[in-house]
Amino acid sequence: MTLEVKNLVKIFDGKKVLDNISFRVESGYTLGVIGFSGSGKSTLLKIISGILYEDEGEIITPKDSEIAMAFQYSALFDFLNVHDNIAFPLVERKDYRKKYSKEQISKIVSEKLKMVGLEGIEEKYPSELSGGMQKRVGFARAIVTNPNIILYDEPTAGLDPVTSTMIEDYIVRLKNELNASCVVVTHQLSTIKRAVDYVIMLYQGRIVFTGSVNELLSGRNEYAKQFVNASIHGPMNIATS
């Protein structure tokens, strides 16, 4: 299931926050989107997921595609427990309503929780979980409808290195098990190295680098080099980005 973004433009208050963005993600591959804060990464994900509309360009996905998104701060429904959070689309979505019995839904929820390494926490509420656990419950909720396109917004932000590694492993595992096209927006080089197949880099709404992870790390591109070296000197002016 291929995800294709063609000549995407998004304008906020007269300013182009995304300018002519194009890329393609094949099934079983993960694209990393990097860039400084405010470069348009999260806006890009919101457009692909349908939260925002594009001003120009198009998002091309096959008709029967199912898009899921794991949010930066998990966005779990705090009034529902873990079971009901994960079961939410199966219970509330028009095309899933009455498709499964209560027992079947509970079984699916348990399976998805197992896939993200969390079992037996169905009755807990989001406020009772650690940040890493909330992220993984968010993943479980995202994959409950077996999506073929998965979007991750800063999946390892604010987590300790060990939990980040675990999350990165789950991103790879979910991609392989679902054979999904994945897009990961991140600032973390460790996530790029462990969970991503190729990378685009955004600066002021435009793509300034496209290539493999090795090419990103090689330092041949000035923008990529500045990002990888975390340098304030380079073609990107952080103050205006």
Added chain:
Amino acid sequence: MFELKKTLTYQGYILLWGQIRDFLITLGNIGCDFSRVLKYLLSLRVNIKETIEQSKRFAYDSLPISLTIVGMTSAIIAMQLAPELARQGGGDYTGTLSALVMIRELAPVMSGFAIISMVGSSFASEVASMSVTEQINAMRVLKVDPVEYLIVPRFVAGGLFMPVVFIVSATFGLICAGLVSNWCADLSLLNYITSLWHGLYIRDIFIALLKTSFFGATIALISCSCGYAARGGAKEVGLATTKAVVWSFLAIAFWDFVFASIFYL
């Protein structure tokens, strides 16, 4: 050198325009959300489970405060009205007057205020928190329409259960007024009930039921709509809640005026 932008008149104009713009945007948001709610209602797509859940909040949570406010107000009015009427030989009219005031105005408006403070503010802050923490965006990505899941059940619950709160509150208010009249002006309860019976009109009760149904649905719609439009952080949640409360008060005054003009003018 004269600078237009620094003049007080210009600053005042900008401030006024900001208020007008904000008013129009809020009105537009409420209108849009209402049209979407109406679409679901007309296609009979109402989430029953969620509606029952919200109805419990509407009827149960607001009842104690509604009973207190309506009961106290009617007792205070009876305290001042009954001795004066008795002094002027019109003690037998206490029940009639209480019924008219209670059913037509006091109980609907006071229970409306109670519901705004107890339920409306809670709806607004809840939906606003969901909006600023991306829970509403998550719903959209999961292909569940937040209007169908969040606003429609609250709207229906408001429309159906505010009349129930009104009936209970008004009954309690009339009982309080009777007891206070008996205590303050030595009016017998039998006389009060007989007089009350003369002031109770079926038409008034039906109008009040219809009016409170409008109040309830409007409070729910405004509260959810203000919360739904919130963007940003904790400050915006507070602002959305304040806006919901203020707009709900205004809406109640507006509907009350409309109903009075249609049915009693």
